Amino acid sequence: MNRLESKVVLVTGGNSGIGLASARAALTEGASRVFVTGRRPDAVDAAVTELGERAVGIVSDAAQMEQVLALGHQVRAHADGLDAVFVNAGVSRFAPIDALTEELFDEVININLKGAIFTLQSLVPLVRDGGSIVVCSSAGARRAVPGAGAGVYVASKAALTTFASALAAELAPRRIRVNALSPGFTATPLFDKNGFTPEQKQQAGAFFASKTLLGRFATPEEIARAFVFLASDDASYVTGSDLVVDGGYLSA
Template sequence: MTGGGSGIGLATAKRFHQEGARVAIAGRDRERLRKAAALIGDDVLTVAADVGRLQDIDLLFSTVASELGRIDVLFVNAGFKGFQALEESTEEFFDEAFDVNAKGAFFTLQKAVPHLSDGASVVLCGLAPVDPAWRRPGTGVYTASKAALRSFTRSAAAELAPRRIRVNAVSPGPIDVSDSGDARLPPGGSAERMRQMAAAAPMKRLGEPEEVAGVVAFLASGDASYVTGQEIVVDGGISS
């Protein structure tokens, strides 16, 4: 899985490892991957890769193919999280968000296809919609880059159906991933935003990464054998 070094990715890697899967995690930070692998358990393959760079994606899948063979479950989880107001958004910020969240996800899926087993499951990590728009000022670029995943999910599900490969998306809402350190917000801004989202959720709390991991595990399992092209929102009811 990509983005397996922290947060939802780490929780999902732990879940699959506990269920007996051979796990490979990828991310940009070698030290974070090393620490994550120690938390997950024995025999975890780590690959340092930036999904915004196609040559790194090639390296990822050549390494996985060499070390582990064909892929039964792919979790496309790597993501860029950052917020800038409309009038303040820079070209560099826009490019980085789309390089990782849209381009990176698309080419990760594309380049994985030759390595997927027939009947494999692919899960993309999207973004739960939060309406009305005033609840999410400054998130225009980020949410647009994540919205592309919904389109990828549906089209890939149709294209890969002849090989019985299912493609779905899990879209987390306010999840406590405080260990990730990825949100590009002013000091205190991330914590305040999360408090606001927790207060807005009917369940009045943040979700846990393990709760998203459980949904990913379901989509990867035989219990979801007739589920493809779908998006499951895990947000405590905030988008209801």
């Protein structure tokens, strides 16, 4: 199937994990060009090398407002419009309330919420009428894991989901669909960046997996397939929604 035939797609945080899998899936589904963004030049270059000649890499840090606001201008140098946007860049930082710092709070909110919103401000003028915008939220925005210290993280994602719903109403006159995609526990590099030792990572992984009906983490490719659905005409009557792909976490 070529559900994104001749489409121009942009994926933020597209150099690893769900983002890279989504960029790869978009190309497999026939996208004519896929932009991937990331904050590290070496990681962006590696992703573009893997993805091939239809991929364009842009170094853009969601925490740096100047770079966020310049993103639209950088895209215009390569394309006159976008058909689908996946705002996927994010950070996962956990701390219980008694250990929460202003620095951690600001980092999570600045990247997951502020960065996402102003990324959209920069890109919405480029999205063609009838296009699709997807923001990466989290199933944790509906049900947090007790004791995980994920309060600020899930708050940032809950706010982003609500923003996406409001933006769907705002962009409806242009027939631009806006949806949230909320993965459950997913095997991505973000899980490796919480300071766990290998033993703690194994224990945490087993604990989180046990909280799902399917008893395992999602793969990035499984989440990418959900993105392709929302970006494609298969979801032509889906907007203002939150698609949860969580292995039954919310039902467990």
